[in-house]
Amino acid sequence: MDTIGNKGANTKLETVSKNISAKTQVNNNTNLNIKKEDISNKQHICSCCGNIYSKQQGNFMPTNFEAYKGNGNFITTCKKCTDQLFEQLTSFYMGNEEKAIDHICMMYGLYFNESPLAASKKISENRSRLSTYSSKIQIKPWIGKTYLDTITERIQEEKEDVIETYEDVKDSKKTKLKSVKFFGTGFSDEDYAFLQEQYDDWVTRHECKTKAQEEVFKRICFKQLELLKANRAKESTKDLDRTLQDLLDTANLKPKQTNMDALAEDRTFGQLIRLWENEKPIPEPDDEFKDVDGIGKYISVFFLGHLAKMVGIKNKFARMYEAEMNKYTVQKPEYEEDSEALFDAIFGGHLDNHNKYGDEDG
Numbered sequence: 534m535d536t537i538g539n540k541g542a543n544t545k546l547e548t549v550s551k552n553i554s555a556k557t558q559v560n561n562n563t564n565l566n567i568k569k570e571d572i573s574n575k576q577h578i579c580s581c582c583g584n585i586y587s588k589q590q591g592n593f594m595p596t597n598f599e600a601y602k603g604n605g606n607f608i609t610t611c612k613k614c615t616d617q618l619f620e621q622l623t624s625f626y627m628g629n630e631e632k633a634i635d636h637i638c639m640m641y642g643l644y645f646n647e648s649p650l651a652a653s654k655k656i657s658e659n660r661s662r663l664s665t666y667s668s669k670i671q672i673k674p675w676i677g678k679t680y681l682d683t684i685t686e687r688i689q690e691e692k693e694d695v696i697e698t699y700e701d702v703k704d705s706k707k708t709k710l711k712s713v714k715f716f717g718t719g720f721s722d723e724d725y726a727f728l729q730e731q732y733d734d735w736v737t738r739h740e741c742k743t744k745a746q747e748e749v750f751k752r753i754c755f756k757q758l759e760l761l762k763a764n765r766a767k768e769s770t771k772d773l774d775r776t777l778q779d780l781l782d783t784a785n786l787k788p789k790q791t792n793m794d795a796l797a798e799d800r801t802f803g804q805l806i807r808l809w810e811n812e813k814p815i816p817e818p819d820d821e822f823k824d825v826d827g828i829g830k831y832i833s834v835f836f837l838g839h840l841a842k843m844v845g846i847k848n849k850f851a852r853m854y855e856a857e858m859n860k861y862t863v864q865k866p867e868y869e870e871d872s873e874a875l876f877d878a879i880f881g882g883h884l885d886n887h888n889k890y891g892d893e894d895g
């Protein structure tokens with residue numbers, strides 16, 4: 534009995550957390566309209582401190598939210614109280630005034646947006662930032678808006694990140710048109726990157742020749758993405774796991790059937806290089822190891838220098854080549870002054886003169 538009871542509770546809890554973490558969707562045509570009574574002769578009690586005010590203007594913040602329409606479009610907490618609330622919420626949010634104002638806006642259905650918030654710097658000691666903000670949202674272009682508009686705008690901003698058409702790809706820096714065409718529109722940049730990366734990984738490791746195989750891998754990638762999102766949202770992944778396992782069965786490549794050694798052998802050298810370059814590219818070397826064999830100089834001297842020398846270009850590479858070659862070149866010994874004197878001493882100077890005259894005669 535207990536287990537059944539717990540199971541029921543778990544399912545309820547699952548449903549509740551699923552709904553809480555679900556993507557917010559709204560119907561903009563919803564009209565909040567609740568019947569009002571005349572309050573013109575009433576006194577106005579602050580629902581927080583209990584103080585009684587004879588008039589609302591100046592004592593209460595105005596709001597456009599339906600729940601306060603019957604109260605003359607004023608909230609029921611007096612300004613003295615909301616100012617204190619703002620201060621205390623700011624300290625609750627660790628000094629973040631924006632978060633405190635957002636909280637108050639949500640409570641009283643006030644419009645919350647960055648622009649009027651940025652325009653409402655604290656002007657004087659007597660006036661809180663909250664009350665400046667409140668007066669900003671009572672003027673154009675923000676007048677008439679409520680927190681529902683804030684929610685709608687937030688959803689719109691999220692949607693803008695999603696690639697809905699091929700045109701959107703132009704604005705996106707990361708996603709390639711190829712990925713969008715392959716996986717279809719409607720995902721965010723981050724999603725496309727994940728899908729493409731996973732798909733590439735699958736097809737590098739496993740055979741993918743037919744369209745059917747391609748389609749199965751594509752669906753596996755979609756399932757992986759769903760699993761990732763479910764895990765992030767801390768949702769149950771039981772069904773997704775099962776579907777993924779079914780797909781893996783269909784593809785006939787269950788993890789247990791593949792062996793790690795075979796994986797590396799299946800790939801070509803080029804595929805491995807791509808894998809290494811993508812996953813573990815060779816890092817920049819430390820200074821002490823940079824060009825340790827002098828390969829840069831080697832190429833400049835023996836390739837560029839040699840080439841320049843060959844085709845007769847005189848540049849620094851050619852000069853480097855010459856200098857380098859000189860180190861290894863054996864020079865023909867030449868007679869210097871002293872050796873000539875020695876030669877003369879042995880063979881006598883007349884030989885030289887004799888040759889000279891001989892040449893002239895011939």
Ligand SMILES: [Zn+2]
Pocket residue numbers: 579580581582583584610611612613614
């Ligand atoms: Zn009060």
